[in-house]
Amino acid sequence: MEIIGIAFFIFVFLFILNSKIRKFKRSTHVSEEDYQTKLRENDFSEYPHGWYRLANNKDVEIGQIIKKTLCGKSYAVTKTKDDELRVYDEHCPHNKASLCKSGFVKDGNIVCGFHEWEFGIESGQCVNIPYGDEGSNEKLICSTKLKGPITRKFYDGIVVWYHPENLQPLWEPEEDKKITEEMIFMGEFTSTIACLVDDIHENSADLAHFNYVHKKNKITIMDNVWTDYSWDHKGHVGDGAITSTVKIFGYKIFSLKAFWRNVGPGIITTEASGTFGRFVIIDTTTPRDRLLTERDFQIYCPPHLPSSIAWFMCWCFFHVTLQDLSIWNHKKVAGNPIYTASEKELAKFRRWFKGFYNSGSARISLKLE
Numbered sequence: 001m002e003i004i005g006i007a008f009f010i011f012v013f014l015f016i017l018n019s020k021i022r023k024f025k026r027s028t029h030v031s032e033e034d035y036q037t038k039l040r041e042n043d044f045s046e047y048p049h050g051w052y053r054l055a056n057n058k059d060v061e062i063g064q065i066i067k068k069t070l071c072g073k074s075y076a077v078t079k080t081k082d083d084e085l086r087v088y089d090e091h092c093p094h095n096k097a098s099l100c101k102s103g104f105v106k107d108g109n110i111v112c113g114f115h116e117w118e119f120g121i122e123s124g125q126c127v128n129i130p131y132g133d134e135g136s137n138e139k140l141i142c143s144t145k146l147k148g149p150i151t152r153k154f155y156d157g158i159v160v161w162y163h164p165e166n167l168q169p170l171w172e173p174e175e176d177k178k179i180t181e182e183m184i185f186m187g188e189f190t191s192t193i194a195c196l197v198d199d200i201h202e203n204s205a206d207l208a209h210f211n212y213v214h215k216k217n218k219i220t221i222m223d224n225v226w227t228d229y230s231w232d233h234k235g236h237v238g239d240g241a242i243t244s245t246v247k248i249f250g251y252k253i254f255s256l257k258a259f260w261r262n263v264g265p266g267i268i269t270t271e272a273s274g275t276f277g278r279f280v281i282i283d284t285t286t287p288r289d290r291l292l293t294e295r296d297f298q299i300y301c302p303p304h305l306p307s308s309i310a311w312f313m314c315w316c317f318f319h320v321t322l323q324d325l326s327i328w329n330h331k332k333v334a335g336n337p338i339y340t341a342s343e344k345e346l347a348k349f350r351r352w353f354k355g356f357y358n359s360g361s362a363r364i365s366l367k368l369e
Contacts, residue, residue: 024187024299024314028322030194030292030329038194038291042333045290047071048197048356049163050236050264051173053284053296054087056157065110067100069288071162075149076100080121081108085158088124088146092117099146110146119146155180155282155298159266164358171236174263179280183300186279186307187314191295191321195328197265197285198353200295203324204240204260204268205231205349208342213323223247224320228257231345233352238262244274265356277305279313291333297321 052070055077060066062079067090069075074090076099090100092112097103102113109118109127118128124146129137150161154173161169193200203209210226224246231240238261245255254275261269268283282298299317301310339347 023185024189024311024318026189026318027191028189028325029192030325034329035194035292038329042291044196044333045072046357047162047164047287048265048353049167049170049358050266050356051152051154051159051161051169052266052286053154053157054151054160054286055085056296057083057085058156060085063105065100065103065105067098070149070160071287072289074100075160076103076110077158078105078110078121085151085153086121086124086148087151087158087160088119088148093144093146117144124148154267156185159284171264173267174261174269176269176280179282179300182302183280184303185298186301186310187299189297189314189318189321191325192288193293193295193325193328194291195293195331196291196333197287197293198350199328199331200285200293200324201262201265201268201353202346202349204238204262205346206343207242207345210242213327214320223250229345231349233262233348236264236356238349238352265353276309276313278302279310279317281317295321 054068054070054075055066059068060077060079062081062083065076065078067074068077068087076088076090078086078088080086088099088110090098092099092103092114094112094117095114097112097114099110099112104111104113105121106118108121110121110124111118116130117126118130119125120127126141126144126146129141150169151158152161152173154175159173163170207226207229210229214224214226224244226242226244228241228243230242231238233239239259240262241257241259243255243257246253256272256274258270258272260271263269266285268281268285270281270283272279272281278301280300282300284296286294286296288294297317299310299314301313337350
């Protein structure tokens with residue numbers, strides 16, 4: 001049975017603190033030493049095709065150009081006057097100067113810092129070459145444009161389509177408007193990890209690790225028991241569910257039922273409901289470079305929920321993910337692991353995820369249903 005008194009005390013205590021709670025924000029980064037060790041011990045440079053978060057809206061200000069990397073390729077990210085993100089290849093098409101290092105924004109245009117060629121932020125179209133004959137430059141101006149990847153607005157950021165053979169998108173990223181319209185943003189945390197996106201996603205299919213790695217909470221008197229697990233897939237989408245029950249001294253304090261959806265290799269949307277309310281997590285995994293993945297959590301909750309309760313749940317989600325980081329940073333790429341009979345979901349997940357790798361490699365291509 002639940003210890004109602006303890007749960008009520010925790011609720012009241014957190015409610016009193018409610019006015020002092022700010023948005024939850026945390027970040028972690030793998031050390032350079034651990035990353036270099038991972039590179040030396042693993043020879044793997046492929047990236048699965050899919051949609052990946054490149055940047056969040058808050059990452060760049062109007063009038064600024066920042067550099068972001070995806071699958072080993074660098075991009076220049078900037079903003080229009082209407083606060084919309086735009087993404088272009090990092091280098092100027094004229095003489096390949098870096099727009100991130102020497103470029104700047106002037107009067108709504110991106111200006112290359114090498115020869116002062118100007119390109120419209122909205123479209124990337126060249127609008128001015130400041131030297132030479134105006135008449136002869138006109139044709140060149142019309143035919144010159146900044147190149148960029150295929151992008152989509154995704155919640156409070158932008159996602160980029162990656163395919164090693166430059167194929168057009170095989171599906172569209174899913175965005176639930178009800179999340180931003182009916183819920184409020186409560187917090188976020190990001191982690192830079194020396195691993196493949198595969199390692200992060202397949203955790204959702206690994207029940208055995210839940211009841212070992214995630215059994216003990218940060219508060220050591222608390223046990224986390226994971227049950228009612230399921231996962232299946234269709235095409236580029238995988239759907240899973242699990243129940244988490246937190247106990248103190250063997251007594252149930254609260255429980256949480258989580259449903260998640262893997263949308264390709266780069267997006268996971270999780271909806272968790274339980275004793276303390278309903279939460280939605282937008283979880284994106286971005287392969288920045290070889291064996292270097294950035295994971296970003298955006299957490300939303302109902303507007304009526306006290307922010308102290310929401311902050312506490314963000315803290316719990318954060319510490320659950322921390323328990324995996326050291327393992328991911330130091331494990332080797334597992335090409336052919338040994339499975340037990342009880343790990344059929346994990347084996348099924350790996351077969352599904354291999355489909356996002358390019359045909360012609362050691363992986364098979366995805367056949368959408």
